[in-house]
Amino acid sequence: MVGEVLVYKPTFLTTSCLEKMAATAALENFHNSIRTLAQTKRIRVTEFFQDFDKLRSGFVTVPQFSRCLWQTLGIQLTPEQEEIVRRNYDIKGNGQFINYKLFCDEIDQNFNAKDLNRNPESQRIEPPEFLGTIRTVRPLSPGAERRLVQLLRHIEQFYSYHGVNLRTCYEDFDRHHMGVVTESQFYRSFPGPPDVSEADMNLLVQKYRDPDRPGLLNYLNLHHDIVAIGNQVAKEKELIESPSTYVDITSVMLTPDPDLNTIFDKIRVAVFKNGIRTTEFFKDHDKLRSGIITENQFVCGLALAAGKEAQLSRAEIQKVVEYYRQPDGRVKYKEFCDIMENAFTIPDLEKKPLQNVTRPVRGALSRGLKPLTETQESRLEEILSQISDNVRRRRLMMYPYFKDYDRGIAYTRVVTPTQFGRILHFLSLNVAPEDLKLLLQKFEDPATGDVNYPAFVQAVDKEFVGHTMDDADLSQKGRTNTPVKERETTAADSNVSYEDLMARIRSIVLTNRLRVAEYFEDYDPLRSGSISKSQFRRGMSLLGFSKLGQHDFSEGHYKLLCDVYQNPQKHDQVLWTKFLWDVETVFTQPNLEKDPDTKVPPQEIFRVPKPGTVDWGYASTDHKDLFNATMDRLQQRSEQRRVLAKPVFQDFDKHNNGHVTKSQFRQCLTMLELHCTEPEMIALEAKFCNDTGFNYLTFLSELQPVEPPQFMYVSRLEDIRTANQRKTLPELNAAKDLENVLLKIKTKVARERIRVLEFMRDYDKLRSGRMLKTSFRRALDLCRFELRQSEMSILEDRYQSNTDPEYVEYLKFCDECESIFTSKELEKRPLEDVVQFKPPEEWERNKLPTDQLTRFKACMDRLSEKVRKHQMQLFPLFEDYDRVHNGTVSRSQFRRVLTELELGSLVSQQDFELLWQQFDVKIGGKDDVNYIAFCDMIYKLANFEARKP
Structure with missing residues (x-):
């Protein structure tokens, strides 16, 4: 049994491990396929699952999970994939809810914020392929893979130099933007380089052929591989050029051969003295910027760059070539140029402040004399x-x-x-x-x-x-390099008091209108009102108070201000806001809104003379008498000769600061022939000279005083008030009734074709058909009817609104004006005859008194009788005086024409007045005579044809 256990137990463990490995591989393949599609379509899967999870619980049902994948990614899960999902994401174990939050984190590969031991970038998984494709199922041989990497590096170098983008070269063939093209299209639009052979092209085709779609190649994967290789090359170059890998130039220059060191020293001195950019002589031979050129190209470039300046022979150039030659016979010119370009300095020295810089040998940069026999x-x-x-x-x-x-x-x-x-x-x-x-x-x-x-x-x-x-040996002249300790500057070193210094600062700020706060508030981001002393000094320098600025400020002046405005809590800081308020009192007083009765002092009291100006109050009596006598004599001479002195001084004032030198002042007086003796000249210079020079503007203000312009605003305002208080002038030729007013308006409308409604409707935004009387008058003025006040009052009374006395029914007035062209609503009365309004002639409206009509007719009969007998032409003489051809002449011209026609003896003065009154027309407010109507009436009385005497 023991043996059986020993035999079968390893078998059981191996089977379990294989099953786990298979399950892990299936899960990883499932994740990779979904991750690739999500990146291809640029989709965040989490956003689509959240539509089914209203409570943001992180769970959805199994049908919702499948539906979301089908709608977003177009994936229909197989039974095996559904089992993988239930096994790994069914956290509750009931087979109904899927933890989509855990699934989305795995797909998006977001880093774990709680895991601080790992780099967030290392936790992300980037899919190796794009657009859901793979390159090929057949791997290449190791040799082919190495050849492919070298080929891609060569292609990337060519593309980066020429600015070629492989993706744009094939996008015209890829109409559906799937990232694939046919093999013929791939061969046809391949952008180079030209030295790629047919075998290299076949290697690319084998690597990037799409196995699922025969005949298609995935050019997008090729593009991304080239971009990745370019990033890798950039990182390698950055590591090579980083300061940690920097090699000291002096160590490189110390070669075993002393003759070669001498040659390098000669070249470095020549490059440094003549400012030679050695790279410019070599890079034209290196089209690919590889840093390597042929031996002949290096020899030619070095001879052109420094051959004559460094006095290099052919043997010396050959030694340099042998030192930088590679095994293949080419020369590394980039290393040579880097050393020569950094002669007597170190690149990126601002990042290595403790680095020791090599200096040229004493006398190496000087011109030496050539030795002779x-x-x-x-x-x-x-x-x-x-x-x-x-x-x-x-x-x-x-x-x-x-x-x-x-x-x-x-x-x-x-x-x-x-x-x-x-x-x-x-x-x-x-x-x-x-x-x-x-x-x-x-x-x-x-x-x-x-x-x-x-x-x-x-x-x-x-x-x-x-x-x-x-001469550089300083020890021969008693000089040493031992630094002399300077005495620390204090506020006592200032040659002015605090009051005088602040008065000077206030005067400069007032004169130049400086905003003092803008120069200090950037140093106080917390608005604490306190900045360091160095920042305070920097702000004063920006204001112009420094040795290099417009106004000289010594170290003692800064110490004085820092002592006065020192922060009691922090002795190394200055209360700049307190300084600000003390200076800006020249413009206004602080917190003036709280005390409006405070009298603000005039700004003139803050103006101080320039440094070096003599206080004339302490001058002696003899000095003042001499000065006054001199100025009186110069004033009399300048008034007698009417001298214009200012342009002569301005020619010497190149900076336009109102000052010239003493010698220039004397020269100007000589040019103006205002001669003075030496004591008188000294008296003038004592009065008007300061540290800047001679103030010629003040001198001219006393020599040729100009009366200040009078302040006329109050008097002009009083004149305007007086003019407004006068009574209105009587109206001339005003119409007395409504009929004449409307006739005047209709005549104007008919002649000038005015659309009255266009001027009225702008004042009626609601289109109510009425407007205020004031607006009505304003609209009539815009129409240029030239109505009098009484005439406007007649119109207002006629068209006054029945509901509101302050309004006018302007639509009725506009309809009345438009009636001269046509009748309103004529479509409802098709049989009505429309008579167009004809404006009457202006002279026809002139009515003579009844008792004068007989005399007027008798005068016209006498004139017509003589015109008939002598067959006179009246029009030509009248037209000679009518330059604008408006049919009118003046009264004097009318009398002159009748006199020239020998008709003036038939007309007395009273008859002339009757003729003027009958044929009178108003032209520009002037009374003229309508000679056309006069001639027509004469011809009619003489029984002539129209215009044919």
């Missing part, structure tokens, strides 16, 4: 001694002559050989041609071939001191 050196000494004796005897200053030819940016301190010989000839320092060649050979720059003229001047002129390394 002993014979040449001895000859050179003789030449330089001769030139030096000549320079010393003639006391020549040679450096300015050379500097005039040095027009480079920031002075390159070199000139060309031709310029060097020309300058020596100009200074009469004639040198033989062979000696000149020797000088050029000694002092030329090896890189550019130009001549180092400061070194030559220092060699021949012992009094000239150039910038050489020999």
